[in-house]
Amino acid sequence: MTAPASSAPARSEPHAGNRLLDVRDLCVAFPGHLAVRGISFHIDRGETLALVGESGCGKSATSLAVMRLLPPGARIAGAVTFDGIDLVQANERTLRDLRGKRMGLILQEPMTSLNPVLTIGDQIAENLMRHEKLTRAQARARTVELLDLVRIPDPARRYDDYPHNMSGGMRQRVMIAMAVACNPQLLIADEPTTALDVTLQSEVLELLDSLRRQLDMALLLITHDLGVVAQWADRVAVMYAGNIVEKAGAHALFENPAHPYSRGLMGSTLRLEGGGHYTSQRLTEIPGTVASALHEPGCNFAPRCALATADCRIAPPPLRPFEGRQVACPVVTQPSKEADRVAAGR
């Protein structure tokens, strides 16, 4: 807290009317496993929030909980408010009217996310007929527009193609077209580029970003790819073992990650300017695995953390404002040598 109080700027203060999604103390429990442990975040209209973390940290569970699409065995607690609607209490009918119309979801795997026996055009048109009450002819015309919008060449002819006629990148575009067909206010992209070739990844992300601006959507980008975050997100929430450990602006996080886990994540990416190559220079790694955090009474990251003190292992640290962001680490946010070192390193 030594960091000047003025460095907690207005960016974390939301405009009340501008807030689209507000998640408070969200917990997701699967039978015998707590996947998300009380996280809070918000998304304003038209902004991109990235949810970053390694596999199994609860990113996808969070996105499914927001859409209320978790499998029947899972339970959720906390509050999720979407444009004034309480999604935790909402009944199935309300949720069905929201999904696809006001919130869209893009899944990770484009090869299996389309129905293999229906033409891609019909799959998009079906959504339009369901939510926008268009006739078949109107839906077809709009679908061709949408296919054009996601830059599929010769969209009128492609309408009658089956998913197996298309490549992975094309299918992901079709998925995007389906998700944005009804101009949703919120688009959740769950690792949208993980299954794609590197050459296609930036294309798809660029498409998502331009659609976000054209259609004035908010984007919840779930990813483990830090390169994606740096380039396309406004704000970042770093998740570790079901908790958010740091919330910061994308630039701030990249220039100066505060939480030891965020630092570890940054450290384990190759940096172009360093001239590093994995053959010449060993990547730093975070010792241990996420599994070691599961039964930790204190900070989940303590067993893998170089800065951990005895205090860290007693109680889970809350998110505290620190240098214009929020960090869940008492060691870093303490007025101590360590914090000074961080501040100096900036």
Added chain:
Amino acid sequence: MSGETSSSLASPAAVAVPFKPPVVRRGLSAIVINHPTFVVGLAILTVVFVLALTADILYPGDPMDMVGPPLLWPFQDMEYPLGTDSLGRDVAAGLVYGARVSLIIGFSAASIGLLIGTLVGAIGGFFGGLIDNALARLTELFQTVPTFLLVIVIVAIGEPSLPVMALAIGIASWPTIARLVRAQFRSLRQQDFVMAARSLGYSNTRIIFMEILPNALPPVVVTASVMVAGAILTETGLSFLNMGDPNLVSWGSMIGGGREMLRTAWYLTALPGIATALTVLALNLIGDGLNEIFNPRMRQR
């Protein structure tokens, strides 16, 4: 060997051969060329259908009437090309009217079985849990009873008429479809495209019938055509045992009637037997062909 290969690759003659793209046929011609057995099956079934539909025109009057001298062999008297039976009834007329009975029973019984089986299997497989458990036990209960016995019991309780026989065969045959559909739904409901459909706000009914069922269909279609064949065979069996409708000529009752003269007039059993076998074969060929045609992933090959 390797030198040979490299020389043939390098030779200008190999380069000069123009690349000819394979002709991709679509529509009817593709079916005819790629699936000859399907076409043969369809042709046989069409003939049976046409004969069944035009029975009244070809042979006006009751096929049970005595029309000529008894036990005429086929082609002995061209007025009765397939001969007459021991009571002087025209065998050809019997076959044609029998086709009608067989097809009506076959298709209506299979439809009933398909309807029950698909509903039970889809609901159980999709929702899982308690509903699935209850429906799976019900299916097993029906499967433990031998099909033919169940049909006989139901027909014996009711009356030996076409609707009762169709219902009985349908009720006895749905467990096969139910198990098949249930297995398909259990694996398909976990697919990503079902999650994608949910994320678009589709209802369970819509997901079951519009998204999953079309994917579950290929094996169901094959089984359904075999079910039609099975229903025809069951009806033939019932009639053979004199449990069919006594007022209708059926292939089964013709075989049953001709049985006593197997050594002197074997054609009386052979002709309806051949008719049954051909129809059943045709249905099986159609089932296989439909499986190949309906599956879009195989369409291009």
